[in-house]
Amino acid sequence: MSVTTIQTGNGPRAFFSSGTEAKVPPFEEIPMIDFAPMDSADAAERAKVGEAVRKACTEVGFFYAKGHGMPQEIIDATFGAAHRFFDLPLEAKQAISVEKSDAMRGYTPLLGENTDPDNNGDLHEGFDLALDLPEDDADVQAGVYGYAPNQWPELEDFRGPLTTYHAAAQEVGKKIFRAFALALELPEDFFLGKITKPMAHMRVLHYPDQNAAEGEKQIGIGAHSDYECFTILCTDEKPALQVLNQAGDWIQAPPVPGAFIVNVGDLMARWTNDYFQSTVHRAINQTGKERYSIPFFFGVNSQEVIEVLPTCQTPENPPKYQPITCGDYVRSRFDATYAHRIGETVE
Template sequence: MSAEIVHLDDRLKAERQDFDRIPIVDLSALRSGEDHAEAVSGLRWALANVGFLYVKGHGVSDALVERTFEAARQLFALPDEEKMAIHISKSGEALRGYTEFGGENTNPGITRDLKENFDVGLTYPGLTGPFQGENQWPALPGFRETTEAYLQAMLDTAVLFLEGVALSLDLDRDFFKPKMTQPMMIQRMIHYPSQAGQIDESSIGIGAHTDYGLLTVLAQDNVGGLQVLNRKMQWVEAPPIPGTFVINISDLMQRLTNDTYLANLHRVVNVSGRQRYSLPCFVDCNADAVIEPLPQCIDGDHPSAYGPISAGQNKLNRYAASFAHLN
């Protein structure tokens, strides 16, 4: 580990507060069918005010999460030529595979992302178009089986969470179900090296951005580095909490709720002196699902702020702005 002293630019210093600004919501009651009023109320407050929350009681085993982290560590330890052999550009419109350092920039023109990614997704035989197709797999024993099991666990978690979101909006619990018959879901593995020396916004783990689609389910390792912007325009740490996922809602959810719920800016700055790994699962509905503001989120004081857009087109627009090989 480098002994060089880290000097963070002022804009990269997160506020460390005595209380947790990102709430924790227990999903156990939603899973069990018990009285879920407290969970739904917690979701409503978190999504309207923070856009982020920790969830516990999600039902995913710690053992599966750790196996998936180990698979990610093995993947990123491969020689560059093996990773580039499954580069995302080789997957065509499926847009799945490995992305090298600098190959994706989420805040282009301001920040160069200091990370490498690997993406896989759900497959639907016969379904074609952007974000549809086959996954590319590294030649690592057990990697595919572990990753596919984890992706299924993330789908189950997302469906449960969306049921809670629907209830929080006074909708039928199954409101999202017709939009999730063939959901676009990308399970990503990310590796962030640690930074040292004089650091500013021009090159950090991930530049400030909001996520695409409906929501993101994130497993963090124990390194930390995620920062979320609060209403006072302060960057607030989102430290790892064992046994939880971080869930944040994304652009389409903000569009659907006509800004009632917040897709919040966040970024990653890794100055821990250790390698950081994370497992974000980006959850979208069906590619042809049309998203526009809900009628109950529109009134005289809050006119509709968005027109309709398909989930697939929204995702493609955001990818085109971020991935170098699509330019």
């Protein structure tokens, strides 16, 4: 097997080229963490969750999250809305093209995104939303990156389920942020003041079967690391996610009923001086059926400065990264991966 290198927002990452195949070990290799104790008044129980998160984020970069508290009916309604949207004619979807939104809200067609520059486009279509802010919002008026109204299709019973899921995912994300703080030996509420108006980008994605692709250079989503602090992923029952381990092998991460899949993003890796690793992953749908997923990318407020935490640096291990705002970093990564934004620069 040959070694392939991909570029991430935090530098190059290498993996062994093995086509579209991945090893299939027991899924316990990606740890399962129960977040129900984060609702407990017992600090010792919450600390145990933090320790489990620390171990997962330093050794794997991914974990399953059960006991998260999001009702199943919210998840089911969102998948139902996604099916109805992607069944619309292309013309109706293109009417709210993501190209009309500098904040990346709206519809992205098949091959409209390319997360791995060595590939020929990602074999999925998507609808993107984030905090749904009015035009007269002060940050929208000031042009702060990431703050904008969403674009919505003319489709009954679509906006409601997605905004309900978006709000519920933020509550799940707050629990995870609290656990991250405990894992990093910070006050439990350390991150909460930084997510009062978060870069909370959500997508609903539709993947056709991989057999519709033109060879191995066109897969569901190419090898990449995520941009924000962490991702909360909900998928249907069809396996497609593959995670790159430290040995350079692709490991299957099958869906687990009742659990989200959570992974560290590049911003959290920068914040922790790479103590928490953002892990390269990809999605290849070889099930013979269509696949749907809902990734929720949780970042902090757009103008929050990300600089290496005091608990993650020493004189022997100085900061590897220069400070950058959340908004500037996320924008730079969008500019590098969406076809209509390639070559744009941050103003």
